[in-house]
Amino acid sequence: xxxxxxxxxxxxxxxxxxxxxxxxxxxxxxxxxxxxxxxxxxxxxxxxxxxxxxxxxxxxxxxxxxxxxxxxxxxxxxxxxxxxxxxxxxxxxxxxxxxxxxxxxxxxxxxxxxxxxxxxxxxxxxxxxxxxxxxxxxxxxxxxxxxxxxxxxxxxxxxxxxxxxxxxxxxxxxxxxxxxxxxxxxxxx
Numbered sequence: 116x117x118x119x120x121x122x123x124x125x126x127x128x129x130x131x132x133x134x135x136x137x138x139x140x141x142x143x144x145x146x147x148x149x150x151x152x153x154x155x156x157x158x159x160x161x162x163x164x165x166x167x168x169x170x171x172x173x174x175x176x177x178x179x180x181x182x183x184x185x186x187x188x189x190x191x192x193x194x195x196x197x198x199x200x201x202x203x204x205x206x207x208x209x210x211x212x213x214x215x216x217x218x219x220x221x222x223x224x225x226x227x228x229x230x231x232x233x234x235x236x237x238x239x240x241x242x243x244x245x246x247x248x249x250x251x252x253x254x255x256x257x258x259x260x261x262x263x264x265x266x267x268x269x270x271x272x273x274x275x276x277x278x279x280x281x282x283x284x285x286x287x288x289x290x291x292x293x294x295x296x297x298x299x300x301x302x303x304x
Contacts (some may be wrong), residue, residue, distance in 0.1 A: 118301060145199045178182040179211035187252040190259040193284060198245055198265075206236050214292040220296040222278050236252060244268050259284040259291065264301065277301040 124229045168249045193212075200208035210233060217229040222252040227235075250263040283295040 148205060179290060183289060183291050185254070185257070186255060187259070188259055190252045190254070190284055190291060191250055194250065194261055194263070194282065197282075198247060198294065201239065202234070202241075202245060204236055204239060204241075206233055209233060209236060212291075212293055212295045217293055218295055220297040222263070222276075222300045242270055244270075244272075257286045259286065265298075 124204075148191045183193060185250045196208070199205075200212055213229045213232065215229065216238045217232070219227045219232055221227055232267050242271070244267070246266045248264050250267060252262065253260045261284065263280055263282075265280055267278065268277055279301050280296060282293055283285070284291045285294050
């Protein structure tokens with residue numbers, strides 16, 4: 116059982132024009148707590164604003180699905196989930212799909228790290244449809260190497276380009292993560 120103990124009080128410090136609110140001056144304990152709370156939150160707000168302005172990505176903790184098995188069919192499903200995330204401009208899903216060390220060699224020959232892929236996601240044109248075909252999966256240790264062709268068509272279903280790709284996936288904690296991708300534009304037959 117808690118009991119209250121009477122504590123003798125001191126005489127308040129002499130008032131000055133520049134009274135320090137933390138030195139027992141004009142503010143009560145609850146006012147000091149509210150003041151500290153306000154200052155901490157203002158500092159957090161300025162930090163978030165500064166990070167946003169400076170271009171640093173702030174990502175909330177996103178729960179990544181852990182529904183895959185180590186199999187060829189599961190790796191193929193992962194490829195389709197990856198394509199869906201790209202087509203829906205779903206940055207949170209794409210962040211889960213791509214490993215931290217992910218690098219993509221695009222069909223234009225550009226080496227793009229994960230941060231660049233995520234940054235460029237919002238600027239992707241939505242007028243094209245992508246279809247995966249000729250998929251093959253090789254499993255080695257905890258890695259899947261997926262080869263295939265991404266057929267890109269316009270809104271009238273005219274083929275725009277075919278991109279042959281090789282994706283390297285790592286399996287860990289019941290999830291696939293893409294660690295590398297390489298794309299090459301195919302000549303039309």
